Structures are given as C-alpha cells and as structure tokens.
Amino acid sequence: MAAGVQRKYYMLGGKGGVGKTSCAASLAVKFANHGHPTIVVSTDPAHSLSDSFAQDLSGGNLVPVDGLDSPLYALEINPEKARDEFRSASQKNGGTGVKDFMDSMGLGMLADQLGELKLGELLDSPPPGLDEAIAISKVMQFVESQEYNIFSRIVFDTAPTGHTLRLLSLPDFLDASIGKILKLRQKIASATSAIKSVFGKEESQADASGKLEQLRERMVKVRELFRDTESTEFIIVTIPTVMAVSESSRLCGSLKKESVPVRRLIVNQVLPPSASDCKFCSMKRKDQMRALQMIQSDPELMNLNSIQAPLVDVEIRGVPALRFMDTITVIQVLSMDSLLLRQYEQNFKGVGILSIPYALSEGGWLSLALFLLIGIICCYTGLLLQRCMDSNSLVRTYPDIGELAFGSWGRIVVCVFMYLELYLAAIEFMILEGDNLHKLFPTANFNMGRLKIGGKQGFVLLAGLIVLPTTWLRSLGVLAYVSIGGVLSSLIVVCCVLWAGAIDGVGFHEKGILVNWRGIPTALSLYVFCFSGHSVFPTIYTSMKDRTIFSKVLYLCFVLCTLMYGLMAIIGYLMYGQAVNPQVTLNLPVGKLSSKIAIYTTLINPLTKYALLLMPIANSIEDWFELSKLRSISILIRTGLAISTVVLALTVPFFGYVVALTGSFLSSTATMLLPSICYLKVFKNSRRLGMELVIIIAIAALGAAIAVIGETILDDLTPR
Ligand SMILES: Nc1ncnc2c1ncn2[C@@H]1O[C@H](COP(=O)(O)OP(=O)(O)OP(=O)(O)O)[C@@H](O)[C@H]1O
Numbered sequence: 265m266a267a268g269v270q271r272k273y274y275m276l277g278g279k280g281g282v283g284k285t286s287c288a289a290s291l292a293v294k295f296a297n298h299g300h301p302t303i304v305v306s307t308d309p310a311h312s313l314s315d316s317f318a319q320d321l322s323g324g325n326l327v328p329v330d331g332l333d334s335p336l337y338a339l340e341i342n343p344e345k346a347r348d349e350f351r352s353a354s355q356k357n358g359g360t361g362v363k364d365f366m367d368s369m370g371l372g373m374l375a376d377q378l379g380e381l382k383l384g385e386l387l388d389s390p391p392p393g394l395d396e397a398i399a400i401s402k403v404m405q406f407v408e409s410q411e412y413n414i415f416s417r418i419v420f421d422t423a424p425t426g427h428t429l430r431l432l433s434l435p436d437f438l439d440a441s442i443g444k445i446l447k448l449r450q451k452i453a454s455a456t457s458a459i460k461s462v463f464g465k466e467e468s469q470a471d472a473s474g475k476l477e478q479l480r481e482r483m484v485k486v487r488e489l490f491r492d493t494e495s496t497e498f499i500i501v502t503i504p505t506v507m508a509v510s511e512s513s514r515l516c517g518s519l520k521k522e523s524v525p526v527r528r529l530i531v532n533q534v535l536p537p538s539a540s541d542c543k544f545c546s547m548k549r550k551d552q553m554r555a556l557q558m559i560q561s562d563p564e565l566m567n568l569n570s571i572q573a574p575l576v577d578v579e580i581r582g583v584p585a586l587r588f589m590d591t592i593t594v595i596q597v598l599s600m601d602s603l604l605l606r607q608y609e610q611n612f613k614g615v616g617i618l619s620i621p622y623a624l625s626e627g628g629w630l631s632l633a634l635f636l637l638i639g640i641i642c643c644y645t646g647l648l649l650q651r652c653m654d655s656n657s658l659v660r661t662y663p664d665i666g667e668l669a670f671g672s673w674g675r676i677v678v679c680v681f682m683y684l685e686l687y688l689a690a691i692e693f694m695i696l697e698g699d700n701l702h703k704l705f706p707t708a709n710f711n712m713g714r715l716k717i718g719g720k721q722g723f724v725l726l727a728g729l730i731v732l733p734t735t736w737l738r739s740l741g742v743l744a745y746v747s748i749g750g751v752l753s754s755l756i757v758v759c760c761v762l763w764a765g766a767i768d769g770v771g772f773h774e775k776g777i778l779v780n781w782r783g784i785p786t787a788l789s790l791y792v793f794c795f796s797g798h799s800v801f802p803t804i805y806t807s808m809k810d811r812t813i814f815s816k817v818l819y820l821c822f823v824l825c826t827l828m829y830g831l832m833a834i835i836g837y838l839m840y841g842q843a844v845n846p847q848v849t850l851n852l853p854v855g856k857l858s859s860k861i862a863i864y865t866t867l868i869n870p871l872t873k874y875a876l877l878l879m880p881i882a883n884s885i886e887d888w889f890e891l892s893k894l895r896s897i898s899i900l901i902r903t904g905l906a907i908s909t910v911v912l913a914l915t916v917p918f919f920g921y922v923v924a925l926t927g928s929f930l931s932s933t934a935t936m937l938l939p940s941i942c943y944l945k946v947f948k949n950s951r952r953l954g955m956e957l958v959i960i961i962a963i964a965a966l967g968a969a970i971a972v973i974g975e976t977i978l979d980d981l982t983p984r
Pocket residue numbers: 279280281282283284285286287308310312424532533534573574575576577578579580581
C-alpha cells in the first residue's frame with residue numbers, strides 16, 4: 265500500500281436480488297478508476313461476480329479483471345471448500361474422529377463433554393453465515409500477506425441479509441466453540457500422550473491443532489474488522505419497495521446493535537424521472553415514492569446518507585456497463601457532496617441569486633461573458649486550494665493554507681477575511697429579512713410605547729429576535745440539515761420568477777443594453793459574489809470520504825451555479841430591464857402567488873442559516889479567550905454578536921452597499937487573490953509553472969483590482 269493510504273473495507277449487503285453484486289462491482293470499478301488498487305470479493309454462496317463482470321473469476325484465487333487501466337482483482341471464495349477445510353481441521357481435534365478415538369481408549373467422560381459442543385451438528389448442517397465467516401477469514405489471510413499490501417480498497421459482496429445477521433453473531437460463537445475444543449484437546453493430550461505415541465499420531469494432531477488455532481484467531485479478526493469504524497463501512501443496498509425497506513431497517517438496527525459502522529444506503533433501481541408515464545409506470549412510481557418516504561421517516565434509516573441509483577433499461581453486465589452504473593451512482597455521491605458545497609454557498613450567498621439580474625443590468629448583455637470568465641476563474645482557484653492542501657497533509661482549513669504559505673501572518677490575514685465575510689453575510693441576511701417582510705406587509709408599523717418604528721426596521725428587529733435563540737444552540741446539526749434546503753430554495757426562486765414572467769403577465773420584453781462600461785465594476789463584484797465559497801472548500805475537502813472526487817464535485821457545482829445564476833440573470837433582466845432591483849423579488853408583482861412563494865422562500869432560508877454564520881466567529885472568540893466552557897459567557901458573546909448585526913443592518917442604508925462591499929472586497933480576495941498568491945508561494949520552487957504562472961498572476965491582479973474598485977462603486981449604488 266502506498267505510504268499514507270489507509271486500507272478501507274466496504275461490505276455491501278441487503279436483501280437477495282436488490283443489486284448488491286452490481287453495486288459492489290461498480291464501486292470496485294470506481295475505486296480502481298480513481299487510482300486505488302482494489303480487490304472485489306464475493307462471499308455470497310451464490311456467486312454472481314463472474315456474471316456481473318462477464319468474465320470467469322471463479323477458482324478461489326485472485327483473478328485480474330480485464331478492461332480496466334488500473335489494478336482491479338476479483339476473488340470468489342468457494343464457501344463449500346472453505347467449510348470443508350474447517351471441518352477437517354476440527355474433526356481431527358474434537359469432532360467424530362477424536363470421539364471415536366477416545367471411546368476406543370475408554371475416555372467416555374471426555375467424549376460426553378464433546379457432545380455438549382454439538383460440533384457434529386455444526387459441521388454436518390452448518391448454520392447460515394458459517395460459510396461466509398470462514399470465507400471472510402480466508403480473505404483476511406490473503407490480504408494480510410505482504411504481497412497484497414498494495415491493495416487499498418477491499419469491497420465485499422456479501423450474502424443476503426439473513427446470512428449477514430447470523431454471520432455477525434457467529435464469530436463469538438465459533439470463537440467460544442473452538443476455544444473449548446482446543447482446551448479439551450490439551451486435556452486429552454496429557455491423559456493419553458503415552459497411548460498416542462504408540463499410534464504415532466502426535467505430530468499430525470499438533471499440526472491440525474495449530475491450524476485450528478489459526479482459524480480461531482482469524483475469526484476474532486473478522487469480528488474486529490466488522491466493528492472497526494476507522495477502516496470498515498457496511499453499505500446497505502436496497503430497492504424502493506416496502507418489503508425491502510423494512511428488511512433494510514431491520515438489518516441496519518442489527519448492524520448498529522453489533523456496533524458495525526453503517527453510514528450509507530444505496531437505493532437501487534429507482535425509476536428515473538419521465539415526462540410521460542404509462543399506467544404501470546405511474547403506479548410503480550407511486551409505490552416507490554411511498555417506499556422512499558418510508559426511508560425518510562424510518563428511525564434506523566433516516567440518518568443514513570441515501571444514494572439513489574436509477575433503474576436502467578439494460579442488464580448491468582461487463583466493465584463498460586459497470587462503469588456506466590458507477591457514473592450514475594457517482595453523480596449521486598457527487599450531488600451529495602455538492603449539496604454540502606451548495607449548502608455552504610447558500611449559507612453565505614443566499615442573496616446572490618436575487619442580485620444577479622441587477623448585476624446584469626449594471627454591466628449589460630456583454631457582461632455575461634465576464635460572468636462566465638469569473639465562474640471559470642473561481643473554479644480554477646478552488647483547484648489551486650486543493651493543490652496547496654495536497655502538498656501538506658497537516659493542512660485542513662483555509663487559515664492553515666495561509667499559514668503554510670506565509671506563516672502566522674498568513675493565518676491571521678485569512679482568518680480576518682473569512683470571519684469578516686461571515687459577519688457581513690449575517691448582516692445581509694438581516695437586511696434581506698427586513699426588506700422582504702416589508703414588501704409582504706407594506707402597511708405594518710411597530711409602536712413600542714411612544715417609540716414609533718418604521719416597517720422595515722421593525723421587521724429587522726423582529727427577525728433578530730427570532731434568530732437570537734438559535735445562536736445559543738451548541739449543536740447546529742439540525743439547522744445544518746434544514747439548510748440543505750437552500751439548494752432547493754434557490755431553484756424555487758428561479759421557478760417563481762420564471763412563472764411571474766411567463767404566466768403572471770410580466771413578460772420578457774425588455775431589451776436591455778449591450779454594454780454599460782460604467783456599470784462593469786459593479787457587475788464584476790456581484791458576479792464574484794455568486795461564485796465565492798472558497799473559505800470552506802478546504803474544510804469540505806478534508807471531510808470528504810473520497811477526496812479524489814473533489815475536483816469533479818467542484819466542476820459540477822460551478823456548472824450548476826453558472827446555469828442557475830445565468831438563467832436567473834437572463835430572465836430577470838428580460839423581465840425588468842434597467843428597472844430591476846438589487847433583489848429581484850422586490851420587483852415581483854404584489855399579491856401574486858408566485859411572488860409570495862418566492863418571498864417566503866427567501867425569508868425562511870436566512871432564519872435557519874443565520875446561526876451557522878455566527879457560529880464559527882463565536883467559536884473562535886470563545887477558543888481565543890478560552891471561554892468555551894462558560895455557558896453564560898458563551899450566550900452573552902453570541903447575543904452580542906447577533907445584536908451588533910441587527911444594529912448594523914438598521915444603519916446600513918441600502919442592501920446593495922453590503923453586497924457590493926462583501927462581493928468586491930472580501931469575496932474577490934478570498935476567491936481569487938488569496939488562493940493565487942498562496943499557491944505561488946507554496947509552489948515557488950516548482951519550475952513547471954510556465955504559462956500557468958502568467959495566468960495565476962493575472963488572476964491575482966484581477967482579484968486585487970476588483971477588491972479595490974469595489975470600494976469606489978459604492979456611490980453608484982442608489983435605490984431605484
Ligand atoms: N439499477 C439497475 N437497473 C437495472 N437492472 C439492475 C440494476 N441493478 C441490478 N440490476 C440487475 O438485477 C439483477 C440482480 O442484480 P445483482 O446480482 O447485482 O443482485 P444481488 O443483490 O447481488 O443478488 P443476489 O442476492 O442474488 O446475489 C441483475 O440482472 C442486474 O443486472
């Protein structure tokens with residue numbers, strides 16, 4: 265195994281016929297394609313690996329899988345053969361062989377003790393799971409030897425659920441049985457040593473005993489392997505039917521009870537979306553929906569990461585088909601990780617999607633080219649951060665990259681930019697709440713005694729009061745979960761604006777202007793704002809289970825972002841032209857359902873995410889002053905932070921000011937300038953940079969320019 269690469273074991277299990285073998289084989293193909301030397305093992309008594317790869321992989325030895333560039337080997341363990349081996353080793357020591365032998369020696373008492381072990385029964389009709397336990401222990405023997413050291417991923421296609429469950433309790437049972445046999449053998453050995461020497465059996469017995477002892481040790485290792493959270497993961501495969509989901513739930517419960525690490529659920533054979541369903545398909549789809557909902561509310565399954573693999577219209581056989589299945593399943597894995605990325609983006613940039621038509625109106629149609637360019641640059645600088653992280657395994661966060669490049673000053677600068685960005689985003693959220701609630705309830709006024717507060721300010725205060733208790737929470741898991749809805753909410757807003765244009769009568773008649781040179785700086789700063797999210801890329805990269813897909817996740821995120829933001833910019837500008845507001849929701853026709861949905865969506869989102877923004881800042885203040893254990897001080901700090909954002913939200917006169925400031929200054933620094941200069945510093949001795957060096961310097965210069973000009977455009981932003 266390459267130094268630093270930890271070997272991982274993946275066990276795929278579930279009800280018979282749900283697609284365990286197909287998923288195991290495609291996962292193995294995926295690992296191999298990502299540069300992990302991999303072994304895929306079948307311990308299912310009814311092997312189908314050979315069928316799945318459309319190659320003969322039988323024989324009980326490692327067989328190279330053809331059709332891949334990277335090493336992938338398959339191993340079909342013959343459970344019958346493995347069991348026979350076990351049977352012969354045991355019989356020599358304590359089975360019927362020894363029993364007969366002892367009877368003939370008049371050692372009936374010991375023979376009775378043997379009867380208690382029910383060994384004969386165990387060997388003649390082995391309980392389900394025994395085959396598999398022995399098979400897995402055989403694999404352990406294989407992979408532990410030096411020559412198989414290079415393999416960093418071992419994927420097991422296990423037997424159906426019932427076997428797996430029994431297998432889990434088997435190691436303990438066998439461990440105890442074999443232990444007893446060995447003890448008994450020792451007793452017999454001392455009582456009959458003189459007689460045995462006459463028969464000349466001593467050597468063969470000792471030999472067999474060693475074998476049995478070895479088997480026992482391997483059983484213990486199998487048990488440990490199943491429970492090792494660091495290196496093992498049990499992935500449950502299911503299909504969207506009530507029966508399969510119920511069985512998966514039971515399997516998951518039993519696995520958890522046995523302390524087996526289970527985190528993911530593959531829901532295989534999900535009907536792909538279709539515009540026109542036949543009666544059969546639509547019934548089937550309804551059934552599947554019910555089963556999928558069942559997963560979401562099932563106490564055992566609801567917390568697992570669920571990956572859906574679609575039902576395909578061909579049989580999944582052979583490497584190309586498995587590779588295809590890998591891609592469609594990987595997309596699901598990617599989309600899970602991209603959700604994480606998008607969730608972050610939404611935390612910070614929930615408002616980006618609303619401001620993008622305004623940005624286009626500032627720069628004119630030609631500025632769309634700049635929008636694309638900024639997207640490509642930001643994606644590239646994300647990769648630069650990844651390369652910096654790959655250069656040193658100790659680097660885990662963005663401030664760590666700053667420190668790697670420029671020492672403790674680098675760390676401080678990155679921290680300041682990161683936390684300021686978070687803090688300003690929190691202020692933006694407050695302003696957003698005030699603006700949109702005021703739009704919904706234009707006549708509302710707040711009277712506190714003699715103090716009369718205007719509608720917008722009153723709503724900012726109200727929003728502050730609502731979110732305040734959430735900032736006191738220490739565990740934000742629930743909020744983080746809720747904020748995944750951010751991705752969905754952006755889509756909803758785009759759909760609502762589209763609806764307003766197409767159906768509510770606004771139309772897409774505005775021609776706009778080709779280019780507005782004066783507005784280009786504003787447009788640029790707002791565009792950067794849409795693509796920034798780099799502060800947490802390193803944290804996400806560190807926490808990813810499979811880091812090799814980071815770049816794919818990044819590309820996917822940027823493509824999705826570009827499409828969604830691009831669409832919103834174009835439709836918003838076509839609808840309202842130069843009259844579009846910095847938040848397009850403020851333009852939407854009053855009283856229409858689509859406007860209400862759009863506004864409610866933008867309202868709920870910030871409320872759930874606000875605490876997530878303040879948390880890192882509060883945590884570092886508490887860590888810095890070592891106050892994290894004092895609950896009351898912690899609440900005080902968080903309350904103080906929240907109040908300060910409300911006060912600033914009330915005093916910053918116009919939403920666009922804050923967006924422009926964060927967009928231009930902080931975002932361009934964090935997304936363009938810092939990654940470029942950190943990368944150049946970390947790789948300063950690399951001579952291979954060449955043309956790339958010119959590009960990176962140009963990006964750094966552009967980042968610096970946008971940061972500076974962003975300051976000068978504040979005067980241009982006046983309410984329309
Ligand atoms: N997503 C899918 N779309 C279409 N067919 C699929 C899909 N997944 C699996 N299949 C097909 O279903 C059949 C059973 O799959 P597979 O052998 O992988 O299941 P299994 O759970 O390993 O079965 P067993 O428990 O019998 O070993 C195969 O013919 C396979 O090609």
